[in-house]
Amino acid sequence: MMASKKAPHATLALPTGETIPRLGLGTWRMGEDRRRREAEVAALRLGLDLGLGLIDTAEMYGSGGAEAVVAEAIAGRRDEVFLVSKVLPDNASRQGTIAACERSLARLGTDRLDCYLLHWRGRHPLEDTIAAFEKLVGDGKILSWGVSNFDADDLDEAYTVAASFGETITCDQVLYHLKERAIEHAVMPWCEKHKVAIVAYSPLGHGTFPGPRSAGGRVLKEIAELHHATPRQVALQFLVHRPGLFAIPKASTPEHATENAGAGDFQLSDVDVERIDKAFPRSSHYRGLPVL
Numbered sequence: 001m002m003a004s005k006k007a008p009h010a011t012l013a014l015p016t017g018e019t020i021p022r023l024g025l026g027t028w029r030m031g032e033d034r035r036r037r038e039a040e041v042a043a044l045r046l047g048l049d050l051g052l053g054l055i056d057t058a059e060m061y062g063s064g065g066a067e068a069v070v071a072e073a074i075a076g077r078r079d080e081v082f083l084v085s086k087v088l089p090d091n092a093s094r095q096g097t098i099a100a101c102e103r104s105l106a107r108l109g110t111d112r113l114d115c116y117l118l119h120w121r122g123r124h125p126l127e128d129t130i131a132a133f134e135k136l137v138g139d140g141k142i143l144s145w146g147v148s149n150f151d152a153d154d155l156d157e158a159y160t161v162a163a164s165f166g167e168t169i170t171c172d173q174v175l176y177h178l179k180e181r182a183i184e185h186a187v188m189p190w191c192e193k194h195k196v197a198i199v200a201y202s203p204l205g206h207g208t209f210p211g212p213r214s215a216g217g218r219v220l221k222e223i224a225e226l227h228h229a230t231p232r233q234v235a236l237q238f239l240v241h242r243p244g245l246f247a248i249p250k251a252s253t254p255e256h257a258t259e260n261a262g263a264g265d266f267q268l269s270d271v272d273v274e275r276i277d278k279a280f281p282r283s284s285h286y287r288g289l290p291v292l
């Protein structure tokens with residue numbers, strides 16, 4: 001049996017020069033039920049202990065409830081976390097973006113976000129949202145900004161607006177998992193060309209992970225056994241094996257956080273990658289960027 005190696009690319013350097021972990025922690029559906037709060041905080045704190053040092057949240061999640069959960073999880077350890085939140089498109093006017101960011105900072109109990117994203121494109125001109133992002137950077141309230149659910153043509157536009165400020169987009173956060181590889185058609189080549197990071201959301205399929213009896217599930221299990229790993233760890237490692245890619249699985253139990261953190265502990269071989277590629281082929285035609 002082949003010995004597993006520690007992945008050399010468990011972290012990635014951003015254009016800002018900062019090095020951050022490629023595997024982080026999602027928070028969608030957190031902060032919705034007080035009875036689950038303690039477990040959610042504990043799962044996030046354990047995830048941080050285990051090196052999942054990027055937390056992704058949004059003003060939308062639990063109508064601010066997820067940010068309140070994150071605040072509790074990062075209390076006393078803000079410097080260990082690369083913290084990302086998102087503005088809702090309806091709030092993304094020039095003044096609205098700044099006000100939304102200030103509300104998020106207050107809920108999160110911090111004075112800065114490491115990255116602030118436009119959650120998806122809405123009615124407000126990109127020029128206004130990006131002008132607000134730049135103001136927030138100037139004021140030290142955010143250290144960088146990016147977008148989410150942007151297809152290649154939207155990215156082109158945002159990139160041009162960013163360039164007019166002498167800036168660039170840090171990342172595009174998009175749907176990407178083994179059964180949904182549409183970003184490989186247009187978004188991924190665009191991001192690789194322009195050196196914009198990709199953050200894979202719903203990397204475990206948002207509850208649709210391939211079962212052990214499916215053809216693809218059997219391939220994952222065989223590869224997992226080679227690396228003393230689990231099928232989910234193999235799937236996560238497959239997503240982040242490309243340059244410039246991050247993934248933010250959401251885990252609300254200690255077991256799930258521990259398993260997901262272990263996805264950074266080994267490296268897939270070229271043969272493994274080829275087998276996964278064949279077992280979960282991307283669609284042959286591009287029908288636009290899928291979103292959740």
Ligand SMILES: NC(=O)c1ccc[n+]([C@@H]2O[C@H](COP(=O)([O-])OP(=O)(O)OC[C@H]3O[C@@H](n4cnc5c(N)ncnc54)[C@H](OP(=O)(O)O)[C@@H]3O)[C@@H](O)[C@H]2O)c1
Binds near residue numbers: 028057252
């Ligand atoms: N920008 C956007 O528009 C957008 C859209 C969707 C998601 N996101 C972000 O991406 C994050 C991740 O996506 P997601 O939450 O949609 O889905 P996901 O991470 O693909 O899947 C989460 C589901 O998988 C379960 N799970 C996690 N680890 C597991 C493990 N090791 N074994 C078994 N089950 C496991 C979770 O259960 P438990 O909760 O019980 O642990 C949860 O039900 C979100 O939380 C959010 O931060 C962004």
